[in-house]
Amino acid sequence: MALTVISFLCFAALLPFLGLGGPDDCSALLPFLRLGGPDDCSAGNQGPFSMEVTVTNKFAKTNITYSTTAEVGMPMFGVLNHLHKTNNSFNYTYIIYDTYGIFVNGVNGVNGSTENNTYWQLLSQKGSTIKPLSVGISCHIPKKDEIFIMNFTTSSCHI
Numbered sequence: 363m364a365l366t367v368i369s370f371l372c373f374a375a376l377l378p379f380l381g382l383g384g385p386d387d388c389s390a391l392l393p394f395l396r397l398g399g400p401d402d403c404s405a406g407n408q409g410p411f412s413m414e415v416t417v418t419n420k421f422a423k424t425n426i427t428y429s430t431t432a433e434v435g436m437p438m439f440g441v442l443n444h445l446h447k448t449n450n451s452f453n454y455t456y457i458i459y460d461t462y463g464i465f466v467n468g469v470n471g472v473n474g475s476t477e478n479n480t481y482w483q484l485l486s487q488k489g490s491t492i493k494p495l496s497v498g499i500s501c502h503i504p505k506k507d508e509i510f511i512m513n514f515t516t517s518s519c520h521i
């Protein structure tokens with residue numbers, strides 16, 4: 363008799379995990395099956411997104427816009443390398459500093475120069491707002507709908 367009672371109690375305790383008995387069955391199983399919940403919702407936001415890279419040079423009066431794709435979380439360094447691999451009309455050169463990372467030296471054959479006080483300024487456009495980056499391409503992680511601008515201009519002092 364005692365064995366029957368224990369067996370019954372064990373079976374009743376297992377019901378929620380077997381998906382049986384009562385209206386809360388599904389939610390009781392969810393944590394074990396890893397269905398639903400916030401992780402699944404955010405999974406929908408992963409994957410590649412499209413973005414634009416604009417190369418502008420006021421001296422040569424040129425302005426070229428490239429369309430490319432970026433992976434969520436990928437730094438601009440990876441995005442620019444992907445753009446170059448998929449579109450060989452875009453190319454760039456860089457110098458690695460062991461302090462701040464990767465510095466863009468030249469774009470499409472035009473190099474910055476300390477003698478001429480020129481450099482490739484990096485900017486980010488979201489909607490109608492354009493801001494200079496506060497970090498280089500190795501640290502900047504672009505977001506969906508961002509336009510990344512490489513602007514050949516004269517050096518201005520910044521700290």
Ligand code: B12
Binds near residue numbers: 467481495499520
């Ligand atoms: C001068 C300077 C510049 C000059 C450098 C060339 C020159 N003619 O001297 C110019 C104007 C080109 C410049 C550009 C940029 N800079 Co600057 N720059 C400085 C500054 C004021 C002094 C650097 C220096 O001379 N150090 C002394 C020398 C002896 O040391 P060094 O290691 O040899 O210095 C070199 C590197 O620092 C390099 N460098 C300069 N800026 C940057 C930025 C990055 C991302 C990298 C990898 C290297 C790098 O150039 C220096 C001279 O060769 C520092 C601030 C500071 N007080 O340190 C900011 C600073 C290094 N720059 C900074 C930034 C953000 C930029 C830009 C990304 C700005 C932008 N939105 O475009 C761009 C780089 C864009 C690109 N093409 O990749 C930040 C870096 C922050 C970070 N965590 O990454 C700093 C710390 C300013 C700040 N407080 O925000 N910069």
